[in-house]
Amino acid sequence: MTPSNRREFFARSAAAAGSLLGGAALLLPDSFRKGPAGPDEAVPAPGRPRTTVPSACWQCVTRCPILGTVEGERLVKIDGNPASQATRGRICAKGQAGINQVEDPDRVLHPLLRTGARGEGRWKRITWDEALDLLVEGGEVAGRKVRGLRSLRDSGVPEKFLFHYGRCVGSDWTILMDHFLPAYGTGSVGDHDAICMAAGSVAGALTGGGSPFMDLSKAAMVLNFGSSPLEATTDHIPTAQRFVEALARGVRVVSFDPRLSNTAAKSTEWVPLKPATDLAVLLAMSHAILEAGLEDGAFISGHTNATVPELRAHLAPFTPAWAENLSGVPEGRIRSLALDYARSKPGVCLSARGAFMHHNGVQTQRAIHLLQALTGNVDPAGRPARRPAWRFPFPTPAPATRKLPVFEGEPGAYSHPFSGVSHQILRRIAKGPDRPEIYMLYCHNPVYSNGDCDANARVLADPGLVPFLVSVDVGLGESTLLADLVLPDATYLERWTCDGKVTPEGLAEYQLRQPIVAPRGQARHFPDVACEVARRLGVDLGFSSAEAFIRAACEATPEVRAAGGFEAMKALGVWVDPRPPEPGNPRGPMQLRSEALEKAGFSALPAWMPVPEHGAMTEEDLVLVTFKVPVQTQSRSQNCKWLTELYHENRAWIHPEAAARRGLRDGEEVLVRSAIGQIRIPLKVTEGIHPRALAISHHCGHWSRSDYAAGQPAPHGRPEADSPLRWWRGHGAHVNRIIPTLGDPIAGAMRWNDTVVQVRKLPDGVRGESDLPKIGSSR
Numbered sequence: 001m002t003p004s005n006r007r008e009f010f011a012r013s014a015a016a017a018g019s020l021l022g023g024a025a026l027l028l029p030d031s032f033r034k035g036p037a038g039p040d041e042a043v044p045a046p047g048r049p050r051t052t053v054p055s056a057c058w059q060c061v062t063r064c065p066i067l068g069t070v071e072g073e074r075l076v077k078i079d080g081n082p083a084s085q086a087t088r089g090r091i092c093a094k095g096q097a098g099i100n101q102v103e104d105p106d107r108v109l110h111p112l113l114r115t116g117a118r119g120e121g122r123w124k125r126i127t128w129d130e131a132l133d134l135l136v137e138g139g140e141v142a143g144r145k146v147r148g149l150r151s152l153r154d155s156g157v158p159e160k161f162l163f164h165y166g167r168c169v170g171s172d173w174t175i176l177m178d179h180f181l182p183a184y185g186t187g188s189v190g191d192h193d194a195i196c197m198a199a200g201s202v203a204g205a206l207t208g209g210g211s212p213f214m215d216l217s218k219a220a221m222v223l224n225f226g227s228s229p230l231e232a233t234t235d236h237i238p239t240a241q242r243f244v245e246a247l248a249r250g251v252r253v254v255s256f257d258p259r260l261s262n263t264a265a266k267s268t269e270w271v272p273l274k275p276a277t278d279l280a281v282l283l284a285m286s287h288a289i290l291e292a293g294l295e296d297g298a299f300i301s302g303h304t305n306a307t308v309p310e311l312r313a314h315l316a317p318f319t320p321a322w323a324e325n326l327s328g329v330p331e332g333r334i335r336s337l338a339l340d341y342a343r344s345k346p347g348v349c350l351s352a353r354g355a356f357m358h359h360n361g362v363q364t365q366r367a368i369h370l371l372q373a374l375t376g377n378v379d380p381a382g383r384p385a386r387r388p389a390w391r392f393p394f395p396t397p398a399p400a401t402r403k404l405p406v407f408e409g410e411p412g413a414y415s416h417p418f419s420g421v422s423h424q425i426l427r428r429i430a431k432g433p434d435r436p437e438i439y440m441l442y443c444h445n446p447v448y449s450n451g452d453c454d455a456n457a458r459v460l461a462d463p464g465l466v467p468f469l470v471s472v473d474v475g476l477g478e479s480t481l482l483a484d485l486v487l488p489d490a491t492y493l494e495r496w497t498c499d500g501k502v503t504p505e506g507l508a509e510y511q512l513r514q515p516i517v518a519p520r521g522q523a524r525h526f527p528d529v530a531c532e533v534a535r536r537l538g539v540d541l542g543f544s545s546a547e548a549f550i551r552a553a554c555e556a557t558p559e560v561r562a563a564g565g566f567e568a569m570k571a572l573g574v575w576v577d578p579r580p581p582e583p584g585n586p587r588g589p590m591q592l593r594s595e596a597l598e599k600a601g602f603s604a605l606p607a608w609m610p611v612p613e614h615g616a617m618t619e620e621d622l623v624l625v626t627f628k629v630p631v632q633t634q635s636r637s638q639n640c641k642w643l644t645e646l647y648h649e650n651r652a653w654i655h656p657e658a659a660a661r662r663g664l665r666d667g668e669e670v671l672v673r674s675a676i677g678q679i680r681i682p683l684k685v686t687e688g689i690h691p692r693a694l695a696i697s698h699h700c701g702h703w704s705r706s707d708y709a710a711g712q713p714a715p716h717g718r719p720e721a722d723s724p725l726r727w728w729r730g731h732g733a734h735v736n737r738i739i740p741t742l743g744d745p746i747a748g749a750m751r752w753n754d755t756v757v758q759v760r761k762l763p764d765g766v767r768g769e770s771d772l773p774k775i776g777s778s779r
Contacts, residue, residue, distance in 0.1 A: 054573020
């Protein structure tokens with residue numbers, strides 16, 4: 001990419017990242033050449049013919065339609081696709097930096113076979129035939145025999161093939177989950193829901209009965225609990241635009257958050273509260289609405305299974321004064337906000353991980369549903385929407401009936417683990433006796449992405465627990481570093497996928513993700529690999545590739561076929577069904593009172609649930625909360641050099657009072673310790689954090705072999721010509737290393753925001769991580 005293009009990229013993304021950089025100027029070199037050294041890799045000369053290829057981003061779960069500009073065989077620019085009504089042609093810094101995924105100097109471009117001990121970093125390049133022979137027929141890895149897929153299936157234990165994915169969307173998901181895996185016969189499929197949004201999903205399933213009002217374009221007032229659509233959310237670009245437009249119209253937005261997030265900073269009001277006390281504030285707001293007689297009695301009696309007198313009696317103890325004692329939010333403010341919200345019609349309640357990924361998270365989200373029901377901000381028929389309805393003209397195998405019992409956490413520990421307890425799969429494998437013989441990771445890095453990272457690594461490093469570890473990855477992530485066999489995956493810019501979403505206005509938006517450039521090296525799109533594996537096993541899926549699957553889907557889907565079918569989708573990348581949203585289907589009453597929860601020993605109506613560890617906190621303890629930034633994505637974007645130049649160091653946010661009490665200063669490196677581990681990290685002393693909280697972002701602190709993410713190039717890496725111009729050295733700290741893999745007692749969802757920590761000065765003589773005192777020592 002030319003210097004002017006690089007400056008253009010930074011100019012577009014600097015505004016979004018300004019609060020993260022604290023206004024510091026970016027030091028840009030006058031000139032540089034992108035890409036690996038060598039005359040055949042040079043950037044094409046100016047004036048070389050360009051082509052534009054529409055596709056869809058996948059740097060995060062929003063999956064924005066994009067336009068890729070190609071010169072020769074090199075992708076040189078990514079823009080938003082203006083044909084999208086959801087994104088309106090906008091795209092974020094992460095989307096623009098997708099170029100770095102293709103040109104990652106540490107990409108795995110050929111199948112790799114481990115030759116040394118797991119994690120030692122000794123590999124042998126092998127062919128795809130050799131790799132698939134090993135996977136299907138079994139063989140030898142570093143002097144040790146492993147079984148293949150054929151052996152497991154033929155001996156009647158196909159469930160001992162465990163497939164664990166982190167991200168899998170659109171037709172990729174359909175090919176793998178609905179066709180390949182059931183055709184093989186395994187139901188042992190792990191996901192990432194428990195570390196994502198599981199508590200909110202389970203709360204919705206237990207409550208049901210309608211959709212909360214969510215149209216920001218019509219909202220009169222917005223209450224935001226633990227969500228940050230201006231930083232990271234499941235529909236980031238579309239939601240951020242509508243959010244800002246609501247603010248511009250004068251809509252009152254109130255954000256409840258222990259941390260002054262970008263969203264809280266832009267809101268009309270920021271209400272800092274102690275972590276895990278959103279539930280107390282919500283119960284008190286409902287109490288205040290009932291006390292003032294502002295409830296929507298007609299909705300409660302007509303569309304819920306509760307009555308107003310029942311709710312009034314249940315909520316009587318949960319007064320604003322009671323909530324102030326727990327949350328630190330003044331009772332007068334709780335009361336006034338509740339009454340204002342009840343009078344503002346319609347109202348929107350936003351929520352996300354900050355509110356419900358806690359010990360009490362399911363009841364917190366149910367309390368949000370209760371608040372919406374009390375104020376009548378629920379559509380009992382469901383939100384009107386027309387969803388993309390792709391048709392796939394291939395027979396679907398019967399679901400697999402056999403699976404390992406490792407997906408719902410400790411037996412009996414969680415009452416309603418509807419979304420699985422995927423962050424505890426490795427713990428269950430360690431305990432046994434049920435273990436996979438082949439464990440395949442796809443677009444997932446559980447060593448880094450789950451809590452208690454060191455324990456995760458120990459399980460995957462042990463061939464006695466996981467005999468054959470296969471990773472499908474674009475690089476050597478922390479989990480892939482431990483694999484026996486690495487299958488190089490195509491990036492999202494090199495694959496075929498049909499996808500789709502519903503616009504905020506309820507329209508169906510069909511998307512085609514097509515290769516903007518050919519896969520680098522010998523990388524292959526894994527659904528294509530799955531088709532080849534099925535053929536070797538004698539399984540007829542009915543299609544031979546992802547492209548064939550998608551071509552057939554475009555012609556079998558009436559709406560898409562009428563709009564021009566496969567060739568039109570290739571030319572446009574996105575097509576919006578112009579028909580108005582379909583009315584929702586009538587649903588039963590909202591289950592504000594849950595008999596299922598009552599039978600499991602929990603309050604049938606949302607009620608206060610204290611976090612057990614927080615009751616024993618001393619004045620020296622703080623509650624750790626985590627967050628994401630707008631220029632990085634989970635664990636997958638840190639080797640994008642443009643993004644890591646923007647955000648490569650995370651700091652621990654601490655309130656000035658808490659810092660002064662401990663004799664700490666801004667920028668000082670400290671030791672943050674939990675019950676399971678410790679990290680060293682610099683401090684950010686700021687009033688933008690609750691005095692009893694400590695906030696640390698995700699994304700940083702990688703230790704796998706990747707140049708930009710971890711500062712240590714992979715053994716197969718290809719150094720870039722501009723690498724010496726890098727001005728930063730640090731790579732931050734990884735917060736998940738000190739968060740235990742606990743689950744909330746209802747959904748089993750990961751409790752990201754409950755961990756009790758202590759912040760201390762670094763002991764004398766500490767120079768590196770190896771010098772840190774061990775947990776439990778007196779130092």
